[in-house]
Amino acid sequence: MVIWEKCTARLKEELSIAEFNTWIMPLQASEQDGVLRLFAPNRFVLDQVEMYYKEKVEALCERLTDGTIAQVLIEVGTFHNETPIEHDDRKSEHRPPRTTKRSTGRTEKVAAHVSNLNSEFTFDTFVEGKSNQIARAASLQIGNNPGRAYNPFFIYGGVGLGKTHLMHAIGNTLLSKDRSRRVVYIHSERFVADMVRALQHNQITEFKRYYRSLNALLIDDVQFFAGKERSQEEFFHTFNALFESKQQIILTSDRYPKEVSGLEERLKSRFGWGLTVSVDPPDLETRVAILQSKAAIMDVDLPDEVGFFVARRIKSNIRELEGALRRLVANAEFTGQELTVDFAKAVLRDMLIAQDKMITIDNIQKVVAEYYKIRITDLISAKRTRSISRPRQIAMTLAKELTKHSLPEIGTAFGGRDHTTVIHATKKINSLRKEEIAVEEDYKNLLRILTS
Ligand SMILES: Nc1ncnc2c1ncn2[C@@H]1O[C@H](COP(=O)(O)OP(=O)(O)OP(=O)(O)O)[C@@H](O)[C@H]1O
Numbered sequence: 001m002v003i004w005e006k007c008t009a010r011l012k013e014e015l016s017i018a019e020f021n022t023w024i025m026p027l028q029a030s031e032q033d034g035v036l037r038l039f040a041p042n043r044f045v046l047d048q049v050e051m052y053y054k055e056k057v058e059a060l061c062e063r064l065t066d067g068t069i070a071q072v073l074i075e076v077g078t079f080h081n082e083t084p085i086e087h088d089d090r091k092s093e094h095r096p097p098r099t100t101k102r103s104t105g106r107t108e109k110v111a112a113h114v115s116n117l118n119s120e121f122t123f124d125t126f127v128e129g130k131s132n133q134i135a136r137a138a139s140l141q142i143g144n145n146p147g148r149a150y151n152p153f154f155i156y157g158g159v160g161l162g163k164t165h166l167m168h169a170i171g172n173t174l175l176s177k178d179r180s181r182r183v184v185y186i187h188s189e190r191f192v193a194d195m196v197r198a199l200q201h202n203q204i205t206e207f208k209r210y211y212r213s214l215n216a217l218l219i220d221d222v223q224f225f226a227g228k229e230r231s232q233e234e235f236f237h238t239f240n241a242l243f244e245s246k247q248q249i250i251l252t253s254d255r256y257p258k259e260v261s262g263l264e265e266r267l268k269s270r271f272g273w274g275l276t277v278s279v280d281p282p283d284l285e286t287r288v289a290i291l292q293s294k295a296a297i298m299d300v301d302l303p304d305e306v307g308f309f310v311a312r313r314i315k316s317n318i319r320e321l322e323g324a325l326r327r328l329v330a331n332a333e334f335t336g337q338e339l340t341v342d343f344a345k346a347v348l349r350d351m352l353i354a355q356d357k358m359i360t361i362d363n364i365q366k367v368v369a370e371y372y373k374i375r376i377t378d379l380i381s382a383k384r385t386r387s388i389s390r391p392r393q394i395a396m397t398l399a400k401e402l403t404k405h406s407l408p409e410i411g412t413a414f415g416g417r418d419h420t421t422v423i424h425a426t427k428k429i430n431s432l433r434k435e436e437i438a439v440e441e442d443y444k445n446l447l448r449i450l451t452s
Contacts, residue, residue: 003061003064003065006060006064007057010064014056024049027039027045027049031069033201035072037075037114038072038073039075039116040075040076041119054074058072113214114184116185116186117171117175118168119172121167123173125165126162126165127289128286130286131161131283132279132286135157136166138150139155139167142170146174146248147246149275150275151246151273152250152274153277154252154257155253156255156256156257157279157280158254158316158451159317161281161318162318164220166279167218167250170216170248181216182213183214183215183216186217186218187220187221187224188224189221191219191235195207207234212241214247216249217248218250225263226260227262229264232264236270243270243273251271257276258272278444280448281317281447281448281451287321288308290318290322291307291311298329301339303340306339313352315451316358317451323351324348327351356404359402359403361399361410364399367446371442374387374388374391381415390439393428394429394443396410396422397426398447399413402451407423
């Protein structure tokens with residue numbers, strides 16, 4: 001990578017040694033079609049480079065290449081410039097040096113691949129809780145035995161709940177067991193963009209060959225395929241090729257496969273062929289454990305009461321939880337103050353206000369009414385038939401779980417009921433969730449809709 005070598009030589013002169021070693025040294029680079037792609041080992045490095053160094057790199061590229069490099073992209077991942085593999089026989093000892101032999105007997109070149117895996121997203125750094133137990137257990141099995149039991153593997157759930165983390169953890173496990181595996185993580189939007197570029201540059205054959213030569217294809221947020229017919233068509237054939245040759249396919253989405261609108265039926269039905277699991281919003285204890293685990297990774301001692309305070313207030317999304325922790329730690333370091341609950345209250349003030357505003361009782365009533373196809377006025381009426389009272393009890397339980405309103409306030413919002421009615425409702429629903437699968441499913445679906 002001559003251009004990147006030239007760039008880094010200049011950056012070394014311009015930046016301090018500490019800056020250069022911390023932010024520039026860890027980057028890997030590849031260059032194709034006028035695009036310089038930089039790979040950061042983690043999100044933290046990526047953010048710093050985006051914020052402080054990207055412009056400098058762009059200017060250097062422009063100067064050093066007379067404008068041949070038109071774009072600089074930065075993403076989390078690793079560039080593997082590895083020897084391509086033999087499609088029909090994946091045992092490494094049979095692998096030819098630079099070519100791939102297809103079933104036709106023809107020998108074809110396959111592009112070196114980029115795994116895009118974030119090395120920090122592993123099973124070791126993933127905290128297990130009731131909300132992700134099944135998803136995690138299945139992911140572990142796939143890491144140990146890909147392409148067999150659960151293919152495709154489909155993980156769905158609300159925003160920021162660990163789908164991508166689990167997907168990377170599987171990919172990292174696959175690679176840790178055999179470095180020569182061709183494992184590729186890609187966001188579905190990126191897949192679409194790459195395909196469009198391949199079409200524009202007359203490279204669609206290479207594009208197809210590349211994706212069909214993989215041992216594991218990890219596609220994130222497949223709901224973004226919605227309405228993109230040509231991409232769906234291409235992905236459909238890639239899916240079939242990988243599936244038939246028993247290579248692992250892992251997909252994530254914000255909703256259950258059948259609920260993803262704008263996707264062709266044949267894709268939806270294929271997505272459900274293997275195993276579909278959900279990740280749900282974690283309970284309080286898991287949220288605290290996640291905070292403690294992230295703090296330990298950052299080498300920070302997080303007092304329990306601060307962990308509980310933050311976890312109590314930020315419920316809907318682990319990414320937000322992590323953002324809050326990062327903000328706390330950075331502020332404590334800058335100001336030299338101790339991590340206390342009062343300090344957390346002050347530093348996270350705007351974030352907590354935004355959280356409190358996010359889920360309102362009105363919104364819960366609207367979503368629950370839509371879900372059960374009843375009217376909002378029914379929820380606050382005196383009607384006591386099961387088809388109305390059960391959704392009402394669920395809505396009250398959700399209001400207790402997701403908002404900061406007191407029991408009397410919740411009671412008032414549900415047609416002026418007493419706070420003891422709210423207590424009864426939450427007890428009833430929590431015990432029904434253990435006894436009746438349908439209630440548990442409904443509750444989890446509603447939680448997902450409300451927190452995503
Ligand atoms: N159980 C967990 N243990 C530790 N960290 C977690 C856990 N679940 C989520 N996280 C962290 O939360 C952040 C968001 O997770 P992730 O990116 O996997 O969410 P996602 O479900 O893919 O969201 P999106 O729908 O926005 O793509 C990541 O930094 C991830 O490490």
